[in-house]
Amino acid sequence: MANFFKDNSDLVFTLNNLDLTEVASLREQNYKFAQEFDNAPTSFEDALDNYNRVLEIVGEICGDRIEPRSRTVDEEGPHFENGKVTYHPLTVQNLKDLEQAGVMGVMLEHRFGGLNFPVSVYTMMTEMVSRADGSLQNIFGLQDIAETISFFGSEEQKQKYLPGFASGEFDGSMDLTEPDFGSDLQSVRLRAWQDEKTGQWYLNGMKRFITNGCAQVHLVLARSEEGTTDGRGLSMFIAEKCPQLVVRRIEHKLGIHGVATCELQYNDVPAQLCGKRRFGLIKYVMSLMNGARVAISGQAVGIAEAAYREARKYASERMQFKKSIDQFPAIYDMLSNMKVKLTAARALLYETTRTVDLRNGYNDLVERGEATADDRAKQKYYNKVAAVLTPMCKALATEMANQVTYDAIQIHGGTGYMKDFNVERFYRDARITNIYEGTTQLQVVAAIGGVIQRDNDVRIKELASLDFQGKLARLRDKVMELHERQLKAVAFVAEKKDQAYHDLMARSLVEMETYIFVGLLLLRDAMKCEERAAIAERWVLDAVPEFEKRFMRVMSGDVTLIDNNRDIIDY
């Protein structure tokens, strides 16, 4: 009897202290849906009660059903024969449980049979599913595809696909990567051509590394404008499973074994244009990927949570030199480091989802033509902040998950290297999170603009001006000292006007920003809950030397690596 929501005090704290008042009210359009739908909430208290209760349902499914099946799913995985992918029977059962719980259309509007929940609550489910079975998240998390159709599809497309997604009848895949183009999506070549007489579009070409590529509904990035070579010649299409869409093989991967990663061949597959031509990559896929980046951050936090718990349990039970090993400084140092990083990543994750929810809410308000000038300003603000927090969050959460799962094996010693324990699986599953949906290196590229432009400063000031007392006030001052130095470092790089130096220092600058921003979030939470003060303090005290190291590097103006990297690499 395990409940992955109720047993996770940090998650419960986060939900109930995140302040989703504005988010829920935007989402429910001032609770007007309650007139029309008998399951729509009538007030914020009602909505929050729904979030808590539904998370409890999902937490129970994750703890009691999905987690016990996860080892077998990892060992046996899906099956591929004669062009057909068959999921493991336990994966099928997992999906059936989630479908019966009615959580396959969490973010979809009431009118399509969805729960109309915010991204924040959906991400909490994502996290719990990943803690139970990292690979299942890759199927459960594809709800972003339905969300993308709901953002950009025509009313007809929404009517056709969204109810099926909400009921669990449809599953989806996002077909972006090609054999020759991964990070460089603007060079995608899969060709879309239109029959001039009927207006029907067809897709031709190859896609690779497609998660759940055996899905019923595919969102496909394709080149619709002949003769173009950049991102502006790409459009987004909806294609359905059909004989012309061939699964050529499924990949043998290091981790996330439960989900099929497919190579797809498109042989004149009929497709519908989704949204406007030429906006495929620059608008729709960017939106889709940003949604997926949040989901992967949730996946990383979930896997790390599972690994941390195993490590903590093992360290408290394993006796060496007549003591449990968690009493040795070397081990409790590792364990507290893991816990602090995990809590930090979760704090940034839900600050990010809340910002994304507010962005979505104000985007929607503007689109419906109901926005005031004030609403428009907020829309602009939240779009800007979401754009920097999303990659910052993915970088932190996924690198953290790698570190935590690595340390979890380390704490287990030789035992952890064996298949008999779960930590080796968590380590394998975590390894993809800082690669797909954009590597950490690309997250830095996405975040650095906002860091240089100081897009987080409004929020940083807001958080710093909270009424901290005593130790928390002193820690806040420490963080704000770092912030002052961050402004210097940013100015130093900007004034240099050297693109190579800017790119080389980008990761340091983004990480320095993360130390500051997350420090304030943890202090805010410590103010609300005294037991969290030690975690916030540890984060800030550890952040100081980490920050200084990067600060020294940025301020050194050292360009030798730009000049002599070949000498080093080629020696």
Added chain:
Amino acid sequence: MSYTVLVFVKQVPDTQNISGDAMTPEGTVNRAALPAIFNPEDLNALELALQLKDRYGARVVVATMGMPAAAEVLRQALYRGADEAVLVTDRALAGADTLATSYTLSCCAKKLGKFDLILCGRQAIDGDTAQVGPQIAEKLKIPQLCYVEEVRSLEKGKVVVRRAIEGGYEVLESPTPALLTVIDANEPRPMNAKKLMKFKRAKTASEVAKSYANANYTEGAALDEELKKLEKNGLLIREFSAKDIDADPGRIGFPGSPTKVKNVMSVVLTASEAKSVPATDEGISLLIHELISDHTLG
């Protein structure tokens, strides 16, 4: 909806999560100290009913006898997919043993009208008697099929079930209406988010009254209105008193319960060393002599 399936369920103290003060000094269950849960095998019965609903289209009516707080398990049944819920509650029902309980529930079944099947969990985890289901069948004079694992088929007037027997199973056919007691042989479906968001508002009349400060008669009109509104939206959990189900006052509650608890003992089973006996006539003869000589037999 061609079939009607009644499911009788019970709210029980969670005896699987025992805390220190789970027993009173008198040796009875301290209900206040234990969380109240849906009796596990009743969830299996509900799941079986919902599978029949999925397969054949059935109206699933869930009923319980209990305190007003037992409405909570009825709501949980609605979250899982039951169509209607009925609470039988009355101070006169307190202190019922299995005889009085089964009589009360049989009256409830009669009151609810025509049905094809009654499903009960095999037994409740508080008393573990497994008597109530079969006794209801006796009182309604309908066939009983116990230890059911699955329903193979259901048609008008006939049901085929598979049930567990020692060392295997058997397949039985029975005319309907019939009563089935169900064992832990399926995985009950999870609660459904959308149903929960709707039916968390479902209430019994006494719960509504309680939210109106019990007997504040000045608000009677508002109370009536709220009840009507709930009923219109399908959110009113029906509530029956002993009188509503035409129960004989002498056969319900404490007066209708001949069971007397004579003594409660804490029995500690201790295992001693095992001894193997060769499976020969000689071995068995030796064993019997040994059992006679230490007075286990005879």
